[in-house]
Amino acid sequence: MQVVQLPFMTISLAMLFFGALAIYLLKSRLGAGAGKAAAAISFASLVLMIPPFFRVVVEGGPAMESATWSQVFGRVGLYLDGIAFPITFAVVVLGFLSVVYAIGYTREIPNQPSFFANQLFFIMGMQWVTLATNVIEFFIAWEIMLVPTYFLILFWGLPETKKRTALKFWLYTQSGALCIFVGFGLLYYFVGSFELSVIQSLLPTYVGSIDTLKLIFVLLAAGFLVKMAVFPIHWWLPPVHAEAPTPISVLLSGAMIETGAYALVRFGTIILGIAASSLSVWIAAIGVVTMFYGGLMALAQSDIKRLLAYSSVSQMGYVLFALGTFATYGVSGGLFHLINHAFSKGLLFMTAGVVIHETKVRDIAQLGGLSNKMPITAFAAAVGALSIAGSPPLSGFASEWMMFLGGFQAALPGAGGLARPEFFVLAVLGVSSTIISAGYMLRYLWKVFLGPTPESLEHVREGPRSMTVPMVTLSCLIVLFGIFPGLALSVISPAVNAIANIIP
């Protein structure tokens, strides 16, 4: 640690919080300038996160800030290490880009300052979740993510169904959160601390039955899996992601559901490693089922955003499978995929948003041939879709590939032959589901951007600059991570290797 160390992560969060508050309070003065102010605030918080990222990526150590909160709850703080890095990085970058994107998107909607204030609150919640060091702190942040999203859907969602959708979103995630809450309670009961680092060091000394740990794991996992929208508790996701305003869909699909995956690694794989490894086959199996279910449903959708939403379900299946392997390649690949999915799916939702914004059409059967009308969007959509489909040299390829490698690693530990055939079967099924991913992504590209242009769309033009710039930025990042996956893997992979009992 340096001598003078500003609490950058705290300031970054505070920046978002007070910035959002200021925008909300000054809404009558700001008016149409709210978007630019929000972008500036978000950019400032991104810049403030650079020193912690630098510490993790270049110096190789964790960044840590903490303070005592109360005698009962112990210390709270912010902690960035190799496990939290991918998701935090994804949230911070995608958060800023989504705010920029929203400037163009919100031109015609009412009450812009409130929209941006809520969006900033939302980003703050996600960023906080990924950095939390205390169980209670984690839970608070976890719930904070929920509130602004609820309002965003309720006020700016699809007019016909927004009330129902918002309610559905709240109730589903709340039910998951309650499971988590009970799980945290049991954890506290056995360990006697709320601090993650203490729990992590004390839990191995726990001498009770493993079934108790399994119970806690199942409770926590249930909550996290609702957030990830894993089959069969995924129902909230397609309507919510499809009907939320697009900049929020970008964040929901790109970042929020991934916090569930991150939490599963943090609490499941790391803290409850014994329970996680004994239940790993089940986790991987649910992952594989989700992959197929989400993929097949995506193939059948005609609503442009619902297609992408189901694709997210399927992609979370990949991540869950990877975490279920409980092997170094798998977990590293899964964490790396969080970045890639955030960028690729965020990008795809942005392209869908531009299409809807410019054409006012959501049905892919009525779209077509837009690559001539909006070449930048078409190019960005191709990059995003092919990255999700796992096509080289885009970043999705590298991570998907590692996740499946992890599956085989779990099946063939060491050189001792086929030790766990069930993982072999799951991994083979997983590989074969990539064809479904490729199928729905190509269908999306095809129906929307290629083929003949319907006459009704002759007047369509490229989206405004504030929408195309974030898309181009994300495309470049996807290519960059595709060619240099080492940038992220050099951080993730040592951290994953340090997890106890993981298959090396």
Add this chain to the structure above:
Amino acid sequence: MQILFAQQIIDMLPLGILPFMLILPLIASVIAYAVRGRAARILTLTVTVTELLLSFVLAMAINPAIISGDPNAGMKYLWNFVMGQIVSGGGSTELQIALGVDGISVAMIVLSNFVVMIATISSNHIHKSEGLYYALMLLLQVGLIGVFMSLDLIGFFIFWELVLIPMFFIIGRWGEEGCQHAAIKFFIYTHLGSAVMLVAFFVLYFVAVPHTFDMIALRSMGLPPMVQLGFALAVFMGAGVKLPVWPLHNWLPWAHVKAPTPGSVILAGILLKMGGYGFIRLGVWMVPDAFARLSIPLAVLAVFTCIYAAFTAMAQTDLKSMVAYTSINHMAWVLLGVAIGTATALQGAVYMMVSHGVIISVMFIVAGQLKYSAGSREIPQVKGLMVQAPRLASVFIFASFATFGLPGLSGFIAEALILFGSVKVYVWTALITLGVFLTVGYILWTLNRIVFSDANPEKPVTEAPWSDLIAPLITLIPVVILGVWPDLLLGLVSPVVSFIVGGVP
């Protein structure tokens, strides 16, 4: 042929010749998308011609001889790029692209660059979204030559899959009616084949000690026989779809017929050769023991595919469809050469790939041209080509003769090498000559119906303009040269083949 001058050119290139050849079309592809229109076509032509010249330089500079005990297994111009490192347990694995070439790869690289150039020249009828089209074409070129250069299973797979996407769009966007169905069929078949191969790559990785994706290391490691056999079967699935072999061939006629002419040229000219190359590089080169065991079933399959495809081709009425089945027919020879695995047969297999690549390109261009000149490709509908369009007819006749392997043209040498190699091992493979007989039959029959028939005044045929005939005429040059000067190619191939046959050093 090591020419000092060529080596000097290579030394002047930044990065080394192989990555340079990969990066040039990659950058050009982005530019082509940006500039659009006619400029994109000119750019693509320039780049493909440059690439072809570079590959000639490479062929002239390389010393194909392999010293026994060479740790690089005869690979030259090695270059690698580490994309990332995954730490795991004690060691670490490199996610890398490793490039290197030997004689066979160089031959295939020359072929791909040649065919891509021909396809670009023959794209003069493409006017819809030209920027995107040429960008995809250049991307395709990156994938194709990348496959032939890769020395690492990850890199190999990256390029192998990279070919798929642009081809999918070229078939589906610029093809004829029903092309979308064909594109999807193409995609599903080849992707499933690749997925099987990917699984095999993973398993091989974990079986190898130490874990590695390096093809040279895997080759010299001496893998357990059952693992080799499993890997060989997976390669059969991956490469067999591309080649294609009989039960896996169903995508091919669709894709070839519905694709635009340049697309068909690339499909038949090089994409199928990726399959053949996969068999040689991942099969007999990497796991020779397993392929020796599979020799008889593969040979049976090859002979059957050849005869089956010949009969099917005879039954086609669409000229393009007939040519497509001819491809299956000829690629069966490659499989036979691989299955036999003796020096002569393997040389024949490579020779067949190169010669078929150029000949079939001409056939597809002619078939595409018929659509413009006669308004139809249906063999019974087009009559009197010789009288009405003598230039097009001459090209067609010449290419047809080359297709069935007229002595003096390149196809003959290939068939002779494979056949001489195979009858020595299994006498019954001589049955494949029935395939040759049938091929001669249906091709002459087609010529009779289209070219040497009386003109139908109600359906006149117009002569093809010279601008459309440039591409086929250029393509016929190597057909003749390779027919009379086999050592031009065999000089590159034979040292590698004797290295393969000599077994693991």
